[in-house]
Structures are given as structure tokens and as C-alpha cells.
Amino acid sequence: VNSSQLDKLEGLAGKALTGDTGATARLLTVALSGGESADCLSEVLQGRERTAHIVGVTGPPGAGKSTLVGALAHAWPGEGRTAILAIDPTSPITGGAILGDRVRMKQLSGDSRVYVRSVASHGRTDGLALGIERATDVLSTLNFDTVLIETVGVGQVEVEITSLADTTVAVFTPGQGDVVQAVKSGLNEVTDIFVVNKADLGGADSVIRDLRRVTRAAVESAAEAETTWQRPVLGTSATDKEGLSALIEQIGAHREFLERSGEGVDRRTRRGQLQIGEMLNARWHFALTELMTSSQGREMSNRVAMGEVTAHGVTPSLMSELLALIDRQDQY
Numbered sequence: 001v002n003s004s005q006l007d008k009l010e011g012l013a014g015k016a017l018t019g020d021t022g023a024t025a026r027l028l029t030v031a032l033s034g035g036e037s038a039d040c041l042s043e044v045l046q047g048r049e050r051t052a053h054i055v056g057v058t059g060p061p062g063a064g065k066s067t068l069v070g071a072l073a074h075a076w077p078g079e080g081r082t083a084i085l086a087i088d089p090t091s092p093i094t095g096g097a098i099l100g101d102r103v104r105m106k107q108l109s110g111d112s113r114v115y116v117r118s119v120a121s122h123g124r125t126d127g128l129a130l131g132i133e134r135a136t137d138v139l140s141t142l143n144f145d146t147v148l149i150e151t152v153g154v155g156q157v158e159v160e161i162t163s164l165a166d167t168t169v170a171v172f173t174p175g176q177g178d179v180v181q182a183v184k185s186g187l188n189e190v191t192d193i194f195v196v197n198k199a200d201l202g203g204a205d206s207v208i209r210d211l212r213r214v215t216r217a218a219v220e221s222a223a224e225a226e227t228t229w230q231r232p233v234l235g236t237s238a239t240d241k242e243g244l245s246a247l248i249e250q251i252g253a254h255r256e257f258l259e260r261s262g263e264g265v266d267r268r269t270r271r272g273q274l275q276i277g278e279m280l281n282a283r284w285h286f287a288l289t290e291l292m293t294s295s296q297g298r299e300m301s302n303r304v305a306m307g308e309v310t311a312h313g314v315t316p317s318l319m320s321e322l323l324a325l326i327d328r329q330d331q332y
């Protein structure tokens with residue numbers, strides 16, 4: 001690894017730790033663009049404490065996620081710093097990124113406890129953005145108390161966010177159709193806190209009631225109650241700043257629950273599994289492509305197709321070829 005690059009990234013990380021927003025922005029750019037420098041950054045941050053609580057905010061388009069996330073960060077009590085990673089659609093039609101940014105800029109100008117970064121989704125269809133896992137990891141080493149991630153409202157369930165967040169908040173609005181149905185078809189399992197935003201427009205009460213009915217977990221004993229999170233359903237008005245402290249309180253309660261029940265360790269472990277799995281998958285696929293397009297691979301494939309040998313029969317020898325290829329990749 002290039003040592004001058006390591007030094008540069010070390011320097012930026014040092015500055016970012018003291019709250020330097022320019023340095024923070026540059027580190028995030030490195031993380032988001034991926035490649036060798038991003039790997040280098042991961043190395044620099046290796047061994048540092050990851051203390052931030054990561055909160056994912058998801059929900060359908062226009063539910064008020066950007067407004068809510070900005071208002072929450074601003075209303076957060078104490079001196080702790082909050083980072084917002086807002087994944088905005090890159091659509092030239094809706095101008096999502098620009099609109100969302102404008103909303104947040106207006107809310108947050110002058111609040112030095114809050115750092116905001118918009119990230120373009122660049123065609124990733126799961127509501128996240130390329131490099132977002134690494135960007136989140138970077139922020140969690142930089143003395144932020146909370147990292148709020150707003151996912152793109154692509155109109156479907158953004159389940160992927162739950163592999164990244166400690167706490168997942170789903171935002172709905174009254175009068176957007178059958179919320180209960182939407183929740184039943186997948187969001188129920190992965191959401192920790194339900195929010196019915198735009199409560200100022202009326203009609204929120206019945207949606208809240210319906211949601212409470214379908215999301216309540218069955219608990220049979222006191223011991224089970226200790227280890228079962230009862231997903232709260234809250235009404236908010238992001239524009240009128242109503243219900244924000246109740247939501248902040250529930251996010252804190254869920255954070256405590258994760259610690260107390262051991263569920264937090266499980267979630268972090270799953271995150272690590274995904275990271276390792278992605279890395280191994282990439283290496284494996286690279287080697288597999290190399291092997292199958294080699295003359296040996298093509299000849300073997302042809303013989304399998306002609307019925308001279310079986311795929312099952314050639315697997316052991318191909319497997320050792322693959323491992324040898326991966327070994328050779330390591331030498332570079």
C-alpha cells in the first residue's frame with residue numbers, strides 16, 4: 001500500500017475527528033468512490049472504536065423523510081454530533097437530490113452539531129448507494145453519536161437498509177393507501193419503529209391504531225418481554241416539529257434494548273458477515289471467470305457438454321485450480 005496515501009488519509013482522519021467538516025467530506029468522497037484508496041482508508045480506520053448508533057430511515061416517496069431527518073437532527077438533545085447520510089435519487093425529473101438538499105440546508109444552517117452529506121443512488125435499486133456501507137463505517141469512527149441514513153423512496157420496501165442500520169425507522173403518511181398491507185408484505189419484520197408523519201393533515205389516528213394492531217408482538221412471559229422489542233407506532237409532524245422528542249426517545253430506548261438483549265451484537269455480526277461475504281464473492285467470481293475463459297476451462301466445458309465427462313466429476317480438479325488462481329491473485 002502507498003505510504004504517502006496512508007499518511008494523507010491519517011491526517012484527514014485526525015482532522016475529521018476534531019469536527020473538521022472539510023476533512024470529513026473528503027474522507028466520505030474516498031469511501032464512496034471505492035477502489036484502492038477506499039481500501040486504504042479502511043486500513044487507516046482499522047482498530048478504531050465504532051461508537052455511533054446507526055439509524056436507517058425508510059419509507060415511500062414524499063413521506064417526509066428528508067424533512068423528518070433534518071428536524072430530528074436539529075432537535076436532538078445534548079452536545080453529541082449527528083451525521084446525516086441522505087441517499088437521494090439521481091432522477092433528472094424529480095430532482096430529488098436537489099429538493100431534499102434544499103429542505104435540509106434551510107433547517108440546519110448554523111447547527112454545528114449536525115453534518116449532512118447527500119449521496120446519489122447511481123442506479124442502485126435497493127434504496128442504498130454504492131459505497132454507502134463504507135461511508136457509514138467511516139462516520140461511525142469519527143466521533144458522531146448518531147448517524148441517520150435516509151434511503152431513496154423508491155416506492156417499495158427498502159429491506160436492505162436493515163443490514164446497515166442498528167435501528168430501522170419506517171415513515172408513512174395517512175392517506176397514501178393501505179399502509180397496513182404495505183407493512184404486512186415485508187416491512188413488519190425489519191422495522192423497529194413505525195412513524196406516521198404529516199399527522200397535522202389529519203387521518204393519522206386511525207392509521208396509527210391499525211398499525212399498532214398488526215405490529216404488536218405476542219409475548220408469553222416476563223422473560224420473553226425482556227428480550228422482545230415492542231415496535232412503537234408514533235405520529236409526527238416534521239414540518240410543525242411535533243412528536244420529535246417522543247421519536248428520539250424511542251430511538252434511544254431501542255439502542256438500550258439492543259445492548260441489553262444482545263441483539264445489537266447479533267446485528268453487528270450480520271453486518272460483518274455481509275462485508276466478508278461480499279469480499280469473498282468478488283474474489284471468487286473473478287477467479288471463476290478467469291478459469292472458465294482460459295483454454296483449459298473452455299476445453300473442459302466442451303467435454304462436459306459433449307458428455308465425455310460429468311460436471312460433478314471434474315469439480316474436484318477445477319476447485320483446486322480455482323484456489324490456485326485465488327492464491328496467485330494474493331501475490332499481487
Ligand SMILES: Nc1nc2c(ncn2[C@@H]2O[C@H](COP(=O)(O)OP(=O)(O)OP(=O)(O)O)[C@@H](O)[C@H]2O)c(=O)[nH]1
Nearest residue numbers: 060061062063064065066067153197198237238239
Ligand atoms: N403537512 C406536512 N407536510 C410535510 C410534513 N413532512 C414533510 N412534508 C412535506 O412533504 C413534502 C415531501 O417531503 P420530503 O421531506 O422531501 O419527503 P421525502 O420522503 O424525503 O421524499 P423523497 O426523498 O423524494 O422520497 C415536502 O413538501 C414537505 O414539506 C409534515 O409533517 N406535514
Ligand SMILES: [Mg+2]
Nearest residue numbers: 065066100150
Ligand atoms: Mg428525501
